[in-house]
Amino acid sequence: MAHSRINNDLLRPLFQTTWRFYLLVGLFGTVVLTALVAWLSQAYFGFGITGIRWPIYWGFYVTNFVFWIGISHAGTLISAILRLVDAGWRRPVTRCAEVITVFALMIGAMFPIIHLGRPWQAFWLIPYPSERLIWPNFRSPLVWDFFAINTYLTGSVLFLFLPMIPDFAVVRDKATGLRKKIYGVLALGWRGTPKQWNRLESAMSIMAVAIIPVAVSVHTIVSFDFSMAPVPMWHTTIFGPYFVAGAIFSGIAALLIAMAVLRRFLHLQEYLLPIHFQNLGKLLLVMALLWGYFVFNERLVTYYGNEPSEMGVFWRTQRESFAPLYWTMVICNFVLPVVLMGVKYFRTITGCVIASLGVIVGMWLERFLIIVPSLGHKYLPYSFATYRPQPVEIIIAIATFAAMTLLYVLFAKFVPIISIWELKAGDPTDRLGHPHSAAVRPVLMDRPRD
């Protein structure tokens, strides 16, 4: 494919603004503003307007926190693995994925603040000598969260930004006026010399090596927030890998939905090919099976142990008050993706989107079902309770999805959503000067399967 055509196709959303863009920004912006008002009302009236009360102090807010940190595993981790194994089909996919990571982390990281009844006193958490004698516990898993999430966020932002520099240079060369100046600054004087390409690729390799264990550590550490506490069904060694698998699972689902939407609305049918969906669909299938394996493991060990407090939570989810949510989760996370992604006939773009929507719902329910039933059914009956989420929590939970979409729409408006230079690097036609040579890259090989 000619460079000029790639430039035109991928830069079109940056230079042409349709009514759809304003409609989407207006729509999702309104939802986000509504949630802001809801949050301000919570700050004004106090935490009493939420459903969070003793003994269930973690409700929707921590569910959202864990869910969005999990979604963040879509991008940087998947992108880094595909980069390291030099998977050619990754090229149109990586940036779509990396963006999800950054925005999902930003949304997830807001929840510890939202969860503070008096967010303006967040500085009390900072360790400094004071007459209040509030001595922070530096060995708390929450301190690990702080370091892990900030390291992952910093690494992911840089992992996203570095490969954008050559693309900013392309926009700089095509733009005029103020836009040219802005993208000129962002391009950092990029010229595309062999030295610059070499350094960029070396840096990306190092970042990929470093970011994979960080990504795994982040969700392991989020799982430690639960497994370090002696709460029924939480205090288990399987939580680390179980959370990581679930995070990658939900991340792939989010990526598939984002790709399908971008493909349709930005007219990227020639770049996001059915083979990309099929390959990611196979990954989704593997993760669904892995998720099923972990759930079976967790449930069987609990059942066989027959410890009274754990069995109390176990039966609440299996056949009592939380059973409808539990079995919906199993259908969404296991039955639906295994059937749709396991049968080749259904592994289409539509099939991938349906399975992914199911996984998103199922994974949110999974986070909720880990948190609430255990907190509401601890060791002694005096601490048994139920949780009813209130409008403020529901509005904020819905708004997180709107915020994610809004940020994604804005990003796709100002930055090429597919890496232009990586796409060109995967297409040898112009570079080698003899099209359809033996050195044809996977991007071209994928095309006949469209």
Add this chain to the structure above:
Amino acid sequence: MKAIYGLYGDGQSAQQAVNRLRANGVADRAIVVMSAQPMEEFEFGHMDSRTRIWWIACLGGLLGMAAAFGLAWITEVSWPINVGGLPTFAWWPNLIIIFELTMLGAILATVVTLVVTAGLGRRSSFYDPAVSDGKILVGVANPPEASVRELETALGAIHGAQVKTI
């Protein structure tokens, strides 16, 4: 004259241009090549490819590790608190912070090295926006006046070349 360069439609032509410049006595460090994507299939794509970025990343990781150890030590000893019988400075929980800051150190060192060694943020001597359209630029910055004609001939001898001077 600020620069003389040719624009080429494919990598083979650009490689020929580089070879011709060398044949005219231009040293590798004086040859400027620019492209819209990495050109690893060609010899010129590996010019100036030696880098110590991996070692610097390791060094950054070690610095991050030392900083994490110091931070954990100072805070925990300054605000000692008994939590479940753990020692004041407990290795197991601190290993997580040490790991995260080690990785952060490696990542930041990598990015700083990239910015410095790739010359990002510095004003370039010359550039042609045609590079973004897929043209490969091969040229020489600040060529000696006496050799301009020879260089122009060398760069223009390849089929399809567009030679420019600025």
